[in-house]
Amino acid sequence: MEELQSAVVVVGAGLAGFVAALTAAEQGIEVLLCEKQDEVGGSTVMSGGSFCFTGTDLQAAQGIEDSPELLREDLIQVGQHRNDLRLVDRYVRDNLAAYHWLREHGIEFGQVQAASGQSVPRSHPSNPRRVIDLLHAAARQVPNLTVVTGVTADRLVQDHETGRVVAVRAHEGDQEFFLRAERGVVLTSGGFCQNKEMIAAFAPGKERALRLGGLGNYGDGLRMAWQLGAGLRDMPYVKGTFGNHPQAQSGHHTACMAVYKGAIAVNKQGRRFVDESLDYKLLGDACLEQEDALGFQIFDEAVMRQSVPGYPMFDFHRRITEGRLITAPSLEELAGKIGIDPGRLKKTVESYNEMVREGLDDPLGRKHLTHRFGSLATLEEPPFYAYPSTSAIIATYAGITVDEDARVLDIFGDSIPGLYAAGEVMGGFHGAAYMTGTSLGKATVFGRIAGRGAARAIA
Ligand SMILES: Cc1cc2nc3c(=O)[nH]c(=O)nc-3n(C[C@H](O)[C@H](O)[C@H](O)COP(=O)(O)OP(=O)(O)OC[C@H]3O[C@@H](n4cnc5c(N)ncnc54)[C@H](O)[C@@H]3O)c2cc1C
Known part of the structure; x- marks a missing residue:
């Protein structure tokens, strides 16, 4: 294949990728989700499966009193006031809808627990492999959504005149081709915990830590966006x-x-x-x-x-x-x-x-x-x-700057037209530290936002 045409191209089939691709496809447009590994799932299927949500029926059934205000306060306190408040506010606003979206896709959660950074229990446990299996099965049911594996995205292509991202260059083995995206590209390629050089560059002193995240997570999406001038957030806070x-x-x-x-x-x-x-x-x-x-x-x-x-x-x-x-x-x-x-x-x-x-x-x-x-x-x-x-x-929790609509921003704060990012590849949401469940939560919340945004964007 030399060229594939769709309205939206999503790069990376972990949680954020499936959520973004399904959400975009729900708008009735052609969507292509490409994954470089032979298997989908990325870090998501290796994870502990905890999602951070506030105001759920499960919390209520356990008599847990929580509120959006308390979630916001905890996120900012845990993030040591280094978080991008636009992203925090969007998470606080949209997390319950994201929970319901997952439930509508058949995902079940167990007893809510109190975990890292939480002043009340809000860790909703799931089986992460089952989450991906369910979303993958849902994707197979959508005729206008194609999932390809073994395809590695390696560059973003901009229109010379407008600067709009219009395609992804990719390869499968030795064969190189282009994935054209009429409306937009969503980067959901995860973090960079497997990339020794990037860990040494951004997190000096952390080389002694083990590296246990997704086997395809080398920071590809981050570097592709970086090449186009994307800003970076939270890089000093990459930690074990x-x-x-x-x-x-x-x-x-x-x-x-x-x-x-x-x-x-x-x-x-x-x-x-x-x-x-x-x-x-x-x-x-x-x-x-x-x-x-x-x-x-x-x-x-x-x-x-x-x-x-x-x-x-x-x-x-x-x-x-x-x-x-x-x-x-x-x-x-x-x-x-x-x-x-x-x-x-x-x-x-x-x-x-x-x-x-x-x-x-x-x-x-x-x-x-x-x-x-x-x-x-x-x-x-x-x-x-x-x-x-x-x-x-296990995750890098730092990366590309985005606004609250998941549009990728350049180092001067202007959006790069046609480019969105969600999940672990994005920076700014966590700030200096991390509350359990907010990485899977973030992949869902911002995956939906990015999928919707890219589907709506008209070149
Ligand atoms: C052991 C462990 C426990 C964890 N526990 C929790 C937890 O309980 N709660 C929580 O919130 N978070 C947890 N995390 C973190 C969380 O799992 C991740 O941050 C989250 O799953 C990231 O989702 P994602 O979709 O952004 O990325 P991923 O799930 O990593 O998916 C990214 C995908 O992109 C693919 N990809 C990368 N580059 C390319 C390319 N160039 N072309 C095509 N595809 C590409 C990758 O192969 C991968 O499949 C844990 C992580 C680990 C490793």
Whole structure:
């Protein structure tokens, strides 16, 4: 094939790509979704599957009181006021509609949990592979939507006179061709966690972190837009996420976050090194500063009882089955098994327990389980557990500047006509840190916006 013609071309078939392509196709126009890997799904199918939504029927059924105002406040606080408020406001406005859109496409969510950066539970767990399977099946039912795999987009083509993006240059093996887009191109090509050079350039010091995201995520879309003058946001905040096992591999494991249910984090010296209630990207930074970039989440049976089967972050029993959670009847024996001085670990846990029991101020500043949610509890009920944890870059959460309508903006803030971006390839929404579920949430919210916008845009 030398040239394919459609109204909208979407680059990258992860969550944002499927949402954008389906939304555009719902307008009755021809849409082409191209994926460079042989399989669709990207980072999305490897993810923990948590979506951040506010005001859902599921929250109401669990008696959770949340509000758009509180979501906004949390997003900005977690993002340390570095977020682009236009994007935050759009997410707050559109996230409930995005939730309903997913439900209409057959996606189901489990019990809502409180996770990183949330002052009330708003993490809606899903099975991410099933999410993609359902959307892929929906795409197959739409005659005006074509999904191609094994096709890599490598350049954007602009009209010489207008500067409008009118096509994508792509290749399949050695064969090069053009995907013409009468109305617009949507970049949904994910992040760049697999690109060592980009990580070294934008996140120096993070090379010690593991890299566990989508196998096709080399920042292709970001670089294509960058070539046309797109601006970049949040690049200094590319970070690893705490809670990943040091032997974790892409696609097989997700972070275990016992700290958000009451565990403490200690280093190889048996000392706590961080306020464990912080966003897990900040925990990831603190972990990288420890010897061998290694920490251990230490907890007791009372925390173990809060394991949530099927919710990756809190499924502690699963870690036993995987042979990765170390257990012992006493703290001293546990310390021996993980190579920490037994007396030191015991002392650390005792002083933590005393602080909690007496209501003393924590020298590291911990007041809650996660963000502003949950009360601290002592760790004293045997058996005890240790989960070795390091920092892994699972998503880059930074990228191309877009406006609230998902139009790509150049470095001077002007939109690049015909070009949209959604999902992990876009920057500006998260700011300095990250609330669980907002990456899948963002892919859905802005995927819909980008799909609608590109479908409407007339050259
Ligand atoms: C282990 C793990 C756990 C996570 N847990 C969560 C969670 O619980 N909640 C949450 O909100 N977020 C989570 N994330 C982050 C989240 O999964 C991603 O940010 C999100 O899925 C990104 O969706 P996307 O559609 O933008 O990109 P992706 O799903 O990565 O899709 C991008 C697609 O574009 C393709 N592509 C790239 N370049 C090209 C090209 N040149 N041409 C054609 N195709 C191309 C890629 O191959 C890929 O298939 C997690 C990530 C990981 C890895």
